[in-house]
Amino acid sequence: MTTPTLLILPGDGIGPEVMAEVRKIIAWFGDKRGMAFDVSEDLVGGAAYDAHGVPLTDATMEKAQEADAVLLGAVGGPKYDVLDFSVKPERGLLRLRKEMDLFANLRPAQCFDALADFSSLKRDIVAGLDIMIVRELTSGSYFGEPRGIFEEGNERVGINTQRYTESEIDRVARAAFELARRRGNKVCSMEKANVMESGILWREVVTQVHQADYADVELSHMYADNGAMQLVRAPKQFDVILTDNLFGDILSDCAAMLTGSLGMLPSASLGAPMENGRPKALYEPVHGSAPDIAGEGKANPCACILSFAMALRYSFDQGGEATRLEQAVESVLAAGVRTGDLMQSGDGNPASTTEMGDAVIEALNASL
Numbered sequence: 001m002t003t004p005t006l007l008i009l010p011g012d013g014i015g016p017e018v019m020a021e022v023r024k025i026i027a028w029f030g031d032k033r034g035m036a037f038d039v040s041e042d043l044v045g046g047a048a049y050d051a052h053g054v055p056l057t058d059a060t061m062e063k064a065q066e067a068d069a070v071l072l073g074a075v076g077g078p079k080y081d082v083l084d085f086s087v088k089p090e091r092g093l094l095r096l097r098k099e100m101d102l103f104a105n106l107r108p109a110q111c112f113d114a115l116a117d118f119s120s121l122k123r124d125i126v127a128g129l130d131i132m133i134v135r136e137l138t139s140g141s142y143f144g145e146p147r148g149i150f151e152e153g154n155e156r157v158g159i160n161t162q163r164y165t166e167s168e169i170d171r172v173a174r175a176a177f178e179l180a181r182r183r184g185n186k187v188c189s190m191e192k193a194n195v196m197e198s199g200i201l202w203r204e205v206v207t208q209v210h211q212a213d214y215a216d217v218e219l220s221h222m223y224a225d226n227g228a229m230q231l232v233r234a235p236k237q238f239d240v241i242l243t244d245n246l247f248g249d250i251l252s253d254c255a256a257m258l259t260g261s262l263g264m265l266p267s268a269s270l271g272a273p274m275e276n277g278r279p280k281a282l283y284e285p286v287h288g289s290a291p292d293i294a295g296e297g298k299a300n301p302c303a304c305i306l307s308f309a310m311a312l313r314y315s316f317d318q319g320g321e322a323t324r325l326e327q328a329v330e331s332v333l334a335a336g337v338r339t340g341d342l343m344q345s346g347d348g349n350p351a352s353t354t355e356m357g358d359a360v361i362e363a364l365n366a367s368l
């Protein structure tokens, strides 16, 4: 078998720092578990703009299409706020999602026991929380046409279009049901069928897919606004939440904050299987580029490390090794190692980005 290829796109802000720790982890799996990866690195976001005048070059896009998995750090920063919309760092990420057709965005919101007190909610509401949000990622109001800012009479009008085809809903619904079967076997689908036709169609198609092929999975429907409320009221009622691109953007931020630690949350964006059977895939932490602490060695590398764990599970069929890595991270937390984002003032000295990465490596060594 040929060595699987990994394309690393560190991006901006803390992206390069957290990715440096992931590279250590990748090397560890090569040395200690005989899992070699052919790793290459390239630019995305502001870093690509600085070098090439675009947030993602065609050449990088092509490499991403060919890679067995793409690992991305973060994009954006205040320096780029002045740029034209078409070359903003975020456009690089959106191009990757769209052109790789990564329609299923998996965003786990898991509350690590050692961190339950960091949530803004009470411990008993979040302790043990384990939700998976499946967000549709390549359609809906992020991409629907018509879009733009147009002249209308003597004023301008800004337009985006919420648009979903049956097949777009069908494929992401299947992804959610498949995942649910491997977890708590429950899917709650969220839309606004009370006010939007796209929501009515969403509910119909999800119900059809369920009846045809996944009747063994428990399915419920919720209006997305109620879903947001339920997420902060009683989040443990959920297992898999299935929702569209824009609602998913908002609901996943909400779910992330329940866990109290944005610095811990990974994500996977998956598309259709490639010729070798692996899905097109991009893995990235949920957090952003955190320009305020970039370059200071303060960033928490765990979300990016856990994103690599998701790559092991979903791209390379190494669920056991993924669990090994996840447990290593958990044991580091349980031992009290903390980057600054996981501490309250007066808690003592935070671990640096590198120290946190080293602690995970040590925990991996201990797992052998």
Ligand code: IPM
Pocket (backbone or CB within 6 Å): 090, 093, 094, 249
């Ligand atoms: C996310 C982000 C992106 C989005 C931005 C950076 C384009 O908020 O991944 O949730 O809106 O999808």
Ligand code: MG
Pocket (backbone or CB within 6 Å): 249, 250, 253
């Ligand atoms: Mg978002």
